[in-house]
Amino acid sequence: MFNYTSxxxxxxxxxxxxxxxxxxxxxxxxxxRKPLTKRSQGRPNYGWEYNIKQVICQMKIKxxxxxxxxxxxxxxxxxxAKTFNQ
Numbered sequence: 859m860f861n862y863t864s865x866x867x868x869x870x871x872x873x874x875x876x877x878x879x880x881x882x883x884x885x886x887x888x889x890x891r892k893p894l895t896k897r898s899q900g901r902p903n904y905g906w907e908y909n910i911k912q913v914i915c916q917m918k919i920k921x922x923x924x925x926x927x928x929x930x931x932x933x934x935x936x937x938x939a940k941t942f943n944q
Contacts, residue, residue, distance in 0.1 A: 866913055867939045874911045877926045917942055
């Protein structure tokens, strides 16, 4: 079965696919949409993108936006995520 590090690597792969798609794509529009109503008061329900960015910060990846566009660099990040323990 999967362990946490391989799941984290898969999430990073999906994240980069979303980031590379053009802004006019249907999936990107759905991903970037903002809800029309407010959430109820209480603990914030963090989204998928927030959790991915937290992983990127934990791994101390600088300038991830440029890294996403370079396939070689991003592949190295995904491999690093497989061995990153935290």
